[in-house]
Amino acid sequence: xxxxxxxxxxxxxxxxxxxxxxxxxxxxxxxxxxxxxxxxxxxxxxxxxxxxxxxxxxxxxxxxxxxxxxxxxxxxxxxxxxxxxxxxxxxxxxxxxxxxxxxxxxxxxxxxxxxxxxxxxxxxxxxxxxxxxxxxxxxxxxxxxxxxxxxxxxxxxxxxxxxxxxxxxxxxxxxxxxxxxxxxxxxxxxxxxxxxxxxxxxxxxxxxxxxxxxxxxxxxxxxxxxxxxxxxxxxxxxxxxxxxxxxxxxxxxxxxxxxxxxxxxxxxxxxxxxxxxxxxxxxxxxxxxxxxxxxxxxxxxxxxxxxxxxxxxxxxxxxxxxxxxxxxxx
Amino acid sequence: xxxxxxxxxxxxxxxxxxxxxxxxxxxxxxxxxxxxxxxxxxxxxxxxxxxxxxxxxxxxxxxxxxxxxxxxxxxxxxxxxxxxxxxxxxxxxxxxxxxxxxxxxxxxxxxxxxxxxxxxxxxxxxxxxxxxxxxxxxxxxxxxxxxxxxxxxxxxxxxxxxxxxxxxxxxxxxxxxxxxxxxxxxxxxxxxxxx
Numbered sequence: 343x344x345x346x347x348x349x350x351x352x353x354x355x356x357x358x359x360x361x362x363x364x365x366x367x368x369x370x371x372x373x374x375x376x377x378x379x380x381x382x383x384x385x386x387x388x389x390x391x392x393x394x395x396x397x398x399x400x401x402x403x404x405x406x407x408x409x410x411x412x413x414x415x416x417x418x419x420x421x422x423x424x425x426x427x428x429x430x431x432x433x434x435x436x437x438x439x440x441x442x443x444x445x446x447x448x449x450x451x452x453x454x455x456x457x458x459x460x461x462x463x464x465x466x467x468x469x470x471x472x473x474x475x476x477x478x479x480x481x482x483x484x485x486x487x488x489x490x491x492x493x494x495x496x497x498x499x500x501x502x503x504x505x506x507x508x509x510x511x512x513x514x515x516x517x518x519x520x521x522x523x524x525x526x527x528x529x530x531x532x533x534x535x536x537x538x539x540x541x542x543x544x545x546x547x548x549x550x551x552x553x554x555x556x557x558x559x560x561x562x563x564x565x566x567x568x569x570x571x572x573x574x575x576x577x578x579x580x581x582x583x584x585x586x587x588x589x590x591x592x593x594x595x596x597x598x599x600x601x602x603x604x605x606x607x608x609x610x611x612x613x614x615x616x617x618x619x620x621x622x623x624x625x626x627x628x629x630x631x632x633x634x635x636x637x638x639x640x641x642x643x644x645x646x647x648x649x650x651x652x653x654x655x656x657x658x659x660x661x662x663x664x665x666x667x668x669x670x671x672x
Numbered sequence: 673x674x675x676x677x678x679x680x681x682x683x684x685x686x687x688x689x690x691x692x693x694x695x696x697x698x699x700x701x702x703x704x705x706x707x708x709x710x711x712x713x714x715x716x717x718x719x720x721x722x723x724x725x726x727x728x729x730x731x732x733x734x735x736x737x738x739x740x741x742x743x744x745x746x747x748x749x750x751x752x753x754x755x756x757x758x759x760x761x762x763x764x765x766x767x768x769x770x771x772x773x774x775x776x777x778x779x780x781x782x783x784x785x786x787x788x789x790x791x792x793x794x795x796x797x798x799x800x801x802x803x804x805x806x807x808x809x810x811x812x813x814x815x816x817x818x819x820x821x822x823x824x825x826x827x828x829x830x831x832x833x834x835x836x837x838x839x840x841x842x843x844x845x846x847x848x849x850x851x852x853x854x855x856x857x858x859x860x861x862x863x864x865x866x867x
Contacts, residue, residue, distance in 0.1 A: 490813070491819040494809070494819070573806050574817060574820060575817060637821050637822075637859070
């Protein structure tokens with residue numbers, strides 16, 4: 343009896359290990375296998391100028407439930423990859439997988455010099471990987487805890503949503519990329535309200551400049567600063583909703599324009615505000631986007647270099663904000 | 673009496689951390705049955721807070737007949753907002769590294785100046801709006817709410833990361849029971865060279 347029991351326990355232990363063990367090589371995650379599809383969000387996250395590519399794979403005969411257009415439900419077995427390259431060479435490829443019990447797991451794989459293999463990175467990440475083409479010649483590989491910092495909120499998958507894949511894009515997609523229409527046509531997206539196919543979603547805004555700025559803030563800040571239950575020390579609602587885009591736009595503007603800033607940049611005095619309409623130089627948002635001091639910078643992780651283009655966009659938008667914001671055109 | 677900054681050595685800081693670590697290592701383990709705080713869980717949290725060095729920095733010291741003692745009217749409420757600290761002294765080159773206020777709530781070192789946090793359940797200035805998951809994410813990830821700015825020295829995050837989930841839940845349950853103190857702790861300051 344005892345040997346049988348021992349075998350049973352051993353097999354259980356192996357089963358648990360097999361379920362929990364992450365593949366040691368990127369190739370073994372299914373990357374580049376048949377059925378893997380590329381996509382490009384219209385509002386990308388700033389990552390120190392890295393050239394990024396993204397892919398998704400769904401299990402056979404499965405589809406994403408889009409009946410809540412701002413909260414897609416991904417089937418167990420969903421896998422996503424995002425690859426970061428500098429100087430034309432891949433540096434790391436991040437991996438997200440939804441497991442059978444509904445939980446998600448996160449990992450990242452670091453490419454070798456030859457670019458023919460990527461190995462599982464340490465759970466704690468790599469603080470400064472030498473990468474000649476990266477800013478300052480170093481590159482930070484996130485630890486798994488860092489993954490949770492952005493992907494641990496209500497929405498685990500970021501950058502793959504109705505807004506980000508809308509055919510009414512602000513930026514160009516790559517050839518062959520998925521979008522809302524191709525997802526529906528392939529039967530990979532079910533329950534999407536037909537109105538969003540007839541009239542592709544976009545950020546409600548008074549001007550193209552405002553749309554670009556709110557889209558940028560959605561992608562770069564909204565995963566922490568939102569009203570879905572994810573908490574951040576500064577309470578803002580920067581995640582756009584497409585189900586009620588007009589109300590969402592109003593909520594986003596109200597949250598930013600009314601919010602005092604607990605952080606007071608030098609010279610701002612005691613009345614620092616997240617946004618001072620018409621005055622980017624008095625807006626803590628701009629000061630924090632421009633900083634890479636760990637105590638101050640926004641976003642707080644994933645970047646060592648400010649996004650000059652994004653900063654200019656947001657500053658220009660704030661500069662044009664009158665003290666009472668105009669109503670958007672329908 | 674205005675508290676004056678005093679100097680401590682890195683070894684003293686390390687000793688304090690080690691004391692906290694030993695307290696944790698020899699503490700018994702209990703298991704919470706569900707998310708509702710139980711008397712046992714709260715008591716366990718009180719025990720952990722009292723034995724793990726939390727009080728040393730998060731309750732300001734004030735002068736008393738027997739020397740500096742924790743100001744229990746400001747239990748675990750962090751650096752007093754009314755105590756505006758002068759610029760930290762510039763230390764000469766050498767082995768001295770850290771300056772700390774007499775309250776033990778403001779610390780200056782190579783990372784800049786940090787002020788100990790308000791751990792009371794005050795909604796506006798303490799942890800009142802935090803969830804237990806925010807608290808656990810802070811300790812596990814070393815960032816505010818798990819996703820904000822890094823938690824700065826001297827907070828021994830690496831030591832407290834050894835707490836079990838049950839331990840952290842007990843600590844948080846206890847912190848919910850202490851009196852809320854409205855005290856907005858200042859934001860940290862950059863090192864003087866970076867200002």
